[in-house]
Amino acid sequence: MKVAVTSTGRTMDAQVDPRFGRAACFVVVDTDNMEFEAVENTNVDAGGAGISAAKVVIDTGARAVLTGNCGPNAERTLRAGNITLYTGVTGAVAEAVERFKAGKLTEATGPNVQSHSGMNS
Amino acid sequence: MKEIVVISGKGGTGKTSLVAAFASLAQNAVLADCDVDAADLHLILKPDVQESHDFSGGKLARIRADKCIGCGECERVCRFEAVSLSGPGNDIIAKTCTIDPVACEGCGVCVQFCPVDAIDFEDAINGQWFVSKTRFGPMVHARLGTAEENSGKLVSLIRKQAKRIADERGARANDDSPLLVDGSPGIGCPVIASITGADLVLVVTEPTLSGRHDLDRVAQLTAHFGIPTAVCINKWNINPDVTEAIEAGARDKGLVLAGKIDYDPAVTYAQVAEKTIIEYARNRTATQVVSVWNVIMDSLKTTK
Amino acid sequence: MILAVASGKGGTGKTTVATNLAKVCAAAGRPTQYIDCDVEEPNGHIFLKPQIDGREEVTVEVPQVDAAKCIGCGRCGQICQYSAIVCIGEKVLTFEQLCHSCGGCWLVCPAEAIEREPLRIGEIETGQAGPLGFVSGRLEIGHVRTPSLIRSVRRHIQSDGLAIVDVPPGTSCPVVAAIRGVDFVLLVTEPTPFGLNDLKLAVELVREMGLPFAVAINRDGIGNDQTQAYCKAEGIEIVASIPDDRRIAQAYSTGQMIVDALPEYTERFRDLATRLGAL
Structure with missing residues (x-):
């Protein structure tokens, strides 16, 4: 199964980006073999960033998202794409995926921040 | 790194003069001018531009006069009254359709419905943004073209770049100096983009009925986004009674009272001299500004 | 005639000029409306104290999918x-x-499959302040559809009389919505470096839009003479100047009209109205 992690860099060592909509990029990891690819978050400067970012993630075929904060628009879009959301995730991308595999992350039940929260960070 | 955004419901309250003064007090702040409609901070801080970039925040539709058949379909579908049959003639028709770029909101509906594909849809260059050096620290600022949209997007971009500079500096030098933002006026799109996620918003107001009215609207906005908010009353002695009423109202709303500043022509003289009030005058007004800054720094320590 | 009162920068006295001008025109017997298009921070009502007799909800159409x-x-x-x-x-x-x-x-x-649903973005109040008609829009907090609301406010302008439009500050899309197609724009500025910088942007905008315009200088005497020099060099007419008078600031602070609190200024506003062809 593939999971998408918001990341400040393009590798497994990079830190989890706390923002979803305006994340620097997504590292998409296959949990079966830990192979990964970095996907640009192409819409970082556009309006409706959370929604655009969610569409990018959906197109990668990921089934789960690991991130810090996620606003309501992005959350709704991900839910429509049947993607499971995990918020409050920190540390390096590789560690986050290991915690996910070990079942140590808790599924988010909704957005954990307001709209526009990542606009400036 | 803590981010302080200075805003005012209405213009002309002295917001930018105060931001410039804070810049000279903070010494090492990263500065961002997000008042992109009426960017004035550069007039005092005299930035030395290091980097300049184009900003494109949306698209614009443009009709190619040589291909237009003048059918008026674009005019029919446009909801922004941007299309008129007043373009130059061509082989087919005496007047072609043309789009007023000032009214176009870049929705692309005309592009989709043009039966002869005569409408181009291109990225609009809406302005420039700059990274500069000033005598008080690095500054990110912009020039939005007149009549341009997307100032909310440009505001987000400026804050993001300023934050990046502040973070890099913090990581390198263990420097925890603040990010100081001159925010946009009003309560619309640009101001929302200026304040979301800030550590503290300082609202600069004046003791007038309009100032009071606008403060109420701005305070509702900061409450809506859950941002700690402080209030400073500039030119307070124009009307001490209204000042008192504003203070009482602010206290009721749980806002931090950051202080009062005199009505002082020296503030304008400083502006003419291209200096901050702190550099220009060691008078009572300058002391009051220092005190407001100290209150802000103290209340930042108590925010998360 | 639609006369727009605008300023590149906020707080230059735009509302002061617009309200006083509207009041003297109405008092002189010309059918006049004051139209507050500064919908993010509408302040005209504070000074004109109109009797409000109409309230209208403004909605825009948004899609709903079946x-x-x-x-x-x-x-x-x-x-x-x-x-x-x-x-x-x-x-x-x-x-x-x-x-x-x-x-x-x-x-x-x-x-x-897509129905159009109304979404509320603000409201418009209409009324009378003595002989003067009053229209004011107010944007709902947290909404960003400022130009749409301004266009709705302008639909209340009566074509046969004089309408004085209080324009939002700045030079971006809400300003365009407020001044597009008006007969004349009066740009209010202060003779300071900030005021001049923002005046230049406003001049650029009205020129790009092909609108006739002139400048009024408020708080004349503060700052420097660069604004006059700029207007002279650019061939821009300065049609009024209001001195820096602390009594005006005090009257403003309590929501009083200049022409009521300081009647000696009435002639100045009447003269301005005449020069603009409004009287």
Whole structure:
């Protein structure tokens, strides 16, 4: 199964980006073999960033998202794409995926921040 | 790194003069001018531009006069009254359709419905943004073209770049100096983009009925986004009674009272001299500004 | 005649000039309306103290998708430039706060599955301040559809009389919505470096829009003479100057009109109205 992690860099060592909509990029990891690819978050400067970012993630075929904060628009879009959301995730991308595999992350039940929260960070 | 955004419901309250003064007090702040409609901070801080970039925040539709058949379909579908049959003639028709770029909101509906594909849809260059050096620290600022949209997007971009500079500096030098933002006026799109996620918003107001009215609207906005908010009353002695009423109202709303500043022509003289009030005058007004800054720094320590 | 009172920068006295001008024109017997298009911070009512007799809700149209009729073609999501309607597989999501009401989605939908729903963005108050007609828009907190609301406010302008439009500050889209197609723009400025910088931007805008305009200097005497020098060099007429008078600032602070608190200024506003062809 593939999971998408918001990341400040393009590798497994990079830190989890706390923002979803305006994340620097997504590292998409296959949990079966830990192979990964970095996907640009192409819409970082556009309006409706959370929604655009969610569409990018959906197109990668990921089934789960690991991130810090996620606003309501992005959350709704991900839910429509049947993607499971995990918020409050920190540390390096590789560690986050290991915690996910070990079942140590808790599924988010909704957005954990307001709209526009990542606009400036 | 803590981010302080200075805003005012209405213009002309002295917001930018105060931001410039804070810049000279903070010494090492990263500065961002997000008042992109009426960017004035550069007039005092005299930035030395290091980097300049184009900003494109949306698209614009443009009709190619040589291909237009003048059918008026674009005019029919446009909801922004941007299309008129007043373009130059061509082989087919005496007047072609043309789009007023000032009214176009870049929705692309005309592009989709043009039966002869005569409408181009291109990225609009809406302005420039700059990274500069000033005598008080690095500054990110912009020039939005007149009549341009997307100032909310440009505001987000400026804050993001300023934050990046502040973070890099913090990581390198263990420097925890603040990010100081001159925010946009009003309560619309640009101001929302200026304040979301800030550590503290300082609202600069004046003791007038309009100032009071606008403060109420701005305070509702900061409450809506859950941002700690402080209030400073500039030119307070124009009307001490209204000042008192504003203070009482602010206290009721749980806002931090950051202080009062005199009505002082020296503030304008400083502006003419291209200096901050702190550099220009060691008078009572300058002391009051220092005190407001100290209150802000103290209340930042108590925010998360 | 539609006369817009604008300023590149806020707080230069735009509302002061607009309200006093409107009052002297109405008092002189000319059918006049004051139109407050500064919908983010409408302040005209503070000074004119109108009797409000009408309130109207302003809505814009946003899409609502009928899932039963939707065929999942994805065309609405493709045309939307604002992420206000998004197709995820066969599901269609709408985000009304991002919608510009361009109509693209319901026009392209081949299945007539998109209904137009009203979304409230603000309200308009109408009334009278003595002989003066009063119209004011007020944007709902947290909404971003300022130009749409301004266009609705302007629909209240009566074509046969004089309308004095109080324009939002700045030079961006709300300003364009407020001054597009007006007969004349009066730019109010202060003779300071900030005022001049913002005046230049406003001049650039009105020139780009091809509108006739002139300048009024408020708080004349503070700052320097660079504004006069700029206007002279650019061939811009200065049609009024209001001195820096602390009594004006005090009258303003309590919501008083200059022409009421300081009647000696009445002649100055009447003269301005005459020069602008409003009287």
